[in-house]
Amino acid sequence: MKHKLLAYYKHSLEQSMPPTPAQLSAYYWFKIDFQDDWIGIPKQELDESQLELLKACYDFFQPDETLTKEDYAWNQYLYFNGDQPSFKNIEALRFIQFQIKGDTTSLEKKLIESAFEGFIHANSLIIWNGFNEGVVIEQNAHYLEDEDFIALAQALQSDFFFSICFYIGKEMKLSSPIPTIFGQERNLFSRGLAFMPKSNVLSLETILPNLLISRLREDELELFKEWFSLFEEDKELLLTIKTFIENNGHATNTAKQLFIHRNTLQYRLDKFTEKTGFDLKNYHSYITTYLACLYYTSGK
Template sequence: MLNKLHDRYPGSQLQFKKPDFSFNSDLYWFHHEESGQWLGIPVQEVSADSLMVLKTLFEFHDSSIHLAPAAQAWFQYLFSNGDHPSFAKDVPYRLVQFKMSEGEWIREDMEAAFRGFFEKDITILWNGKATGVIIEESKDSLAEEEFLAVSNALESDFFVKTAFYIGIPNKAGTQLHKLFKEEQLLFEQASSFLPAERVLNFEKLFPSLITGQLDSFLKKSLLSRLSLLEEDPELLHTIKVFLQNSSNVSLTAKKLYIHRNTLQYRLDKFTEKTGIQLKDFNSALTVYLACLLIEQT
């Protein structure tokens, strides 16, 4: 019987050996005594109604109870629709999701590495083999470039690639829970729109979401006006980096590892062939959306 449920839930784990619940806080476990099978289903895949039915059919184990009390309260709040933690301070919290490439790394080592980058205490929750969320008070929180440093360090030390999605700070309560659900969906979409980005937030992802939702007429119009960028990948990359760095010539040249004069030549070439002045806000926005659209097609 558990075999059929295993097929129904793509992220589930089926085994005969009793699981170590302390390492599976992201799963609901169900035991079928007659067959000796154990089925672990990701918490986020089980609706409240389905959970109620499964509890009546099988021996149920909620592995989140093996977490420390504070972590358990946060886990129930974020992933199991529980009440917000009673101990939460009246301050904004920031939820930072992370996604790592799977490998031979050990979860405890990875948690220790994470904590080493934060001055204040943080709570780390796992909702998958290589995915989870860091809960931190937003005051004196890490900046975007610091998360990039974390990602680079983890790749250097553990040979694992890590992407972060920095959530919007909010006080614990219904709003924080709702925001987190939205941010989970946004992080999933970021994997297809911006697969190379290591540190994401709503503002960085939103332009890509906009270009992805354009109708065929607007996409065709935008691409036809900026076909030069499709034909010249080097120029496309240059213009995109230039706009991402607030049109700062020195910073862009440094990021591209080219001389300022080389960058200026490419910018002049773009303006000469298109007639578009990148110093104009509306023009810069349009060109940036075109860059994103070309990369998506």
């Protein structure tokens, strides 16, 4: 794809370093994947529709003049392979990436940051990349729980009328290849948004099973159709089994979430085992059944 871009836009530039200030006036700049690969396309060669399409495909380099010096350093380090910022007083960190859905050009970043600050630890940083995405950098084990980010997403939707999704990264030591891991998590986040567009909080654990299902061949997926065909016929049972597994097999929580009596839940669990032969008390059956639930709820 990179070579096609360079061939199509005859006067475009390719380089391994971020653009200099002098290069920003005449060219639009894009970072290709997560490598040290930059393409500058002359502004006069791009119309508005082409520019929006390229923004959707690649990281568009657009320095935010409102960023503080520290914020700008982190932005360049994480998103554009810039120099390492100061790690003073940081022993370990975790990235919480976020993406706001819909048109965000009219939103006030400062107001959104104020809402964030009501939840996150005082030493956490909020770094933006454009108008609708960014990252919360949590430091030194001052980490929020998943439930806290669910509450934050609900608060933002209530106050600002937009939906937001968070990706909970893993803790990293300073010796880790931080920009590389951040890029991998960002890529996984993008996949998760496609798999689970209605989710408010994503993570490796929630995305990986969906990723595994998406990579199965059609003949392999036929196994799920054979063993779990009742999910096609009984959507109520599908929801029940999926909810039961996602509640770690906790019957009371599952019944409460589904607004049913525990006896009704047990009846459905017994029905599932009787019809399929899969016992949810068995670890391997548990995992296989959950993958089947994801397959039947993916819309395939």
